[in-house]
Amino acid sequence: MEYSIEIDKLTKIFNGKVKAVDAVSLKIKKGEIYGLLGQNGAGKSTLIKMLTGSLKPTSGSAKIAGFDLMDDSMKIRRITGVVPQDLTTDGDLSGRENLKLIADLYDIPKKEALERIDVLLHMVDLYDVRDRHAENYSGGMRKRLELACGLMNTPEVLFLDEPTLGLDVTTREHLWKYIRAVQKEFGITIILTSHYLDEVDALANELSIIDHGKIVISGTSDELKKSLKGDIITLRVKSNKEYEVLQGFPEAIEIKRMETGDIRMKVNNSDEVLPKLMKFLSGHGISPESINIRKPSLDEVFIEYTGRNIDSEAGNVDYAKLMMTRR
Template identity: 75%
Template sequence: MDNSIEIENLTKIYSGRVTAVDNVSLKIGRGMIYGLLGQNGAGKSTLIKILTGVLKPTSGTARIAGNDLNKDSLKIRRITGVVPQDLTTDGDLSGRENLKLVAELYDVPKKEAEERIEVLLKMVDLYDVRNRHASAYSGGMRKRLELVCGLVNTPEVLFLDEPTLGLDVTTRENLWSYIRSIQKEFKITIILTTHYLDEVDSLADKLSIIDHGKIIISGTSEELKKSLNGDIITLKLKNDDEINKIGEFKNATEIKLMENKEIRMKVSNSDEILPVLMKYLSDNSISPESINIRKPSLDEVFIEYTGRNINAEQENKDYAKFMRAR
């Protein structure tokens, strides 16, 4: 498979101080949905803004569909579609007028644009409300409009920056099915940034975990889960004595002390190890407040490689707070 995007040592430093993207190198194959998973502020949106020509990198380069980021910025903008994190459609224009404006900005011939707009509006079930002002749309409808705005120019690469941020569960799943059908219909490369683990697990063919501007690990969801080499058992203990004793448990491949006296233990097979662990706890008079057994998941992969939990709920609250403050 040839590559749609090739990123080489891309770095972005804001105001000479804050490193938002730190020496990122990545190759993304043509026609796949590629997920960039990371917390807010991890550098995902900055990376997208660089790749779409909105921001200039401090150093490094990238090639998008064979075009050099530093030389062919205008060409790249022409062949990419973007669905940014924030709403970018004009509430004072109707859904159809918004799409028409985007078509005009991308120089799509008038007749072709009209046909395409009709297809896109039908695809995301907005055709019946096409003449209504976008400000009257619900959150989900508005997001769907944003989604098709990114497709008016039939891009080779579509960037989706946190496409379901702040939406309810049903609307999110709804939007996922639209994204899948877009990929199937147009056979384009889709780059998806998100901090929702289920989103990347459900949609992405391949993903990278990004943290503090760096790519920590890349692979398919299955590969990353396998890389954990086993299951995870977490125990919430009461005191340092118990923590010291559990540290000597021999059947775990790895034992880590997390926050709030929580022990994260990696074991080859939790079904076999659990009885052994229970006996060890009993023999050593350790009585944990809670025991949790988890099979490899992206959540665990994220904790493993970043040392932190990806707290989507908190991030949503932070985002809502941020939007209210605007």
């Protein structure tokens, strides 16, 4: 099996004590879309910055397309493309002029560059507005231009760091279409970081959940969902006393109290267990404010392995961005 990226215990420590990325090890197959799923500040962008040469690792190693991250950094930059979170295209330039600028940076011969620019503009449906200033593009159009810029050097590996951040749901789904088309057309390896569960579920062949700089679980979406081994019942109760009573419910495989105060109960079959649970609650004089039943989902996987919802603000800090703003 051929791997595009091999990461071994890659670590980034800020200020000598804060581990933004903590001994991450991954092997990513050639030609697949690999998802890194985590909250904002979980370490995803810091990991990408190290792999693309923007940040120097504290320790560990990595190889990209066979090139060593530390010894072959210039070669890696030639064979990788990056679409960062923030817009990097120049609003005062047209879509075509932005791509020409990227071509000049990579010393792509003029004739080859012009042909490639036309191909990419057609691919992301911007050819008809190629001469319009980028500042006059919609948010989705601007993101598609960023995608085209990331492909200008015909990379073997493309890093997409939160590519749909800030876009509405419909525009995000449209951009997914272009990402799939790029992967199919060029057969490149795509590393996608996101905190959108549906995005990773829809695009990634395999994924890892990253939390507090650590990889907590990896696999396909189906494998991760099957790892839950049961349905999830969430109850909102009034006090900790009711939580203690529910510990005695015999059909529960596992019971946890969440940060929100809700009780999360794992059961084998919610259809069979729910009537028994209602009888148990009634018998103990418990009247929950709400009961929610969910079959295994990527959302539940994230909760299972991190202890909170992905949209929770607790726990993670984007140390790479924090350090940049302090400079």
